[in-house]
Amino acid sequence: MSMPSLARAIAAAVLTVCASSVFVLAPSVAGAQNFERPVRLIVPFAPGGTSDILARLISPKLSAAIGQSVVVENKPGAAGNLGADAVAKAQPDGHTLLLMDVGSLATAPSLFSDLTFDVQKDLAPISMVMFGPYVLAVHESVPAKTSKELIEYAKANPNKLTVANSGVGGANHITAVVMAKELGIQWKNVPYKGGAAASRAVVSGESGVIINGAAATMPFVTNKRLVGLAVTGEQRIASAPDLPTFKEAGLPGGDAGTWQGILTTGGTPPAMVARLNAEIRKILELPEIQQKIAEQGGVVRAQSPEEFRNWLKDATTRWGTIIREAGIKGS
Incomplete structure (x- = not known):
């Protein structure tokens, strides 16, 4: 076989090997992204x-x-x-x-x-x-219509208020701990199995205060079953424009x-x-x-x-x- 013919044969063989490799690899790559069951x-x-x-x-x-x-x-x-x-x-x-x-x-x-x-x-x-954002809200029996009134009541009644949370160590639990420390108040933290259960506990009056996600808590505020006091985050939320931010209310933990x-x-x-x-x-x-x-x-x-x-x-x-x-x- 002449040198040019040999070169053409080698090139053809290389192309065949490369094509075979693509043929073999392509399905495995695609398969890695496919869903085969629910x-x-x-x-x-x-x-x-x-x-x-x-x-x-x-x-x-x-x-x-x-x-x-x-x-x-x-x-x-x-x-x-x-x-x-x-x-x-x-x-x-x-x-x-x-x-x-x-x-x-x-x-x-x-x-x-x-x-x-x-x-x-x-x-x-x-x-x-x-x-x-979190919503700070209370049961209607708590004598507070503003964050300031809540803090004044908590200071005058150490450990009388109970704060419902979604579980020990959750971010809303820690937010309540940080607030108590920085505001110089004492309240009891009570864990529940999730934010929905915590919200229901405050709606029923089993607990008095909640700091919880707006999605789970705002419906109760809107329906007047909880009294909303403030929201975390950089701005007020569209569904409750009258609620001040934590920063506006002078509360710590506004970035929670x-x-x-x-x-x-x-x-x-x-x-x-x-x-x-x-x-x-x-x-x-x-x-x-x-x-x-x-x-x-x-x-x-x-x-x-x-x-x-x-x-x-x-x-x-x-x-x-x-x-x-x-x-x-x-x-």
Whole structure:
């Protein structure tokens, strides 16, 4: 065979090998992004809270995008750790998702010495979903129509007020602890299984005060079943323009709130995480979704997986310091 013929033969062989490689690899890459069965979207709190509301808002859109049903599953308990553990131990293929106030994940390592999963290793961040302000509200029996009156009453009646929260060590619990410390008041913190249960406890008069996500709490304020006093965040919310911000009311903790995010099992292929991130961000860009989140007092906060991971790492460090200084222990 002549040299030119030999060169052409080698070139043809190389092209054949490359084509074969593409043929073999392409299906595996595509397969890494496909959904082969229904997806579980676990909310680690009882129905009716902010996480549950968001899950049921997003799940139909995600189902249409991936061609599989997305089933919302409430799995309350252990301040959100029970549901998070179920996702952490699921098959790492992107078919089991977690939607929750990720502030609880940030506080868990500092609160629970017997935590059964590693937040950083066993869970893979997909995207932040929204930031929702907290609403400070009271039962009508509490003699306070303003934040100032509430603080005056709390100072005059140490430990008489009970503050309902969504679980020991949750961000709303810690916010109440920080407020008490900085305002020089004493009140009792009472944990419930999620923000919805905490709201109902204050509506019934079982507890007197709540600091909780606007999505779960504002309906009770609007219906006059709770008395709203103030909201966290940088601005007043559209659904309650008369409520001052914490800063306007002279309250500490104005940057607190509920940070809702979606994660999956650690070790899930990056291609699947990227696919989920892309689909969720498309959903969050829909005007109807943004409007419904805004109606709940929230703001869409989509992030890349890496941005979300960095947020969670920083929050874990920041909240951990507060927890240790306040001597808060999980139960």
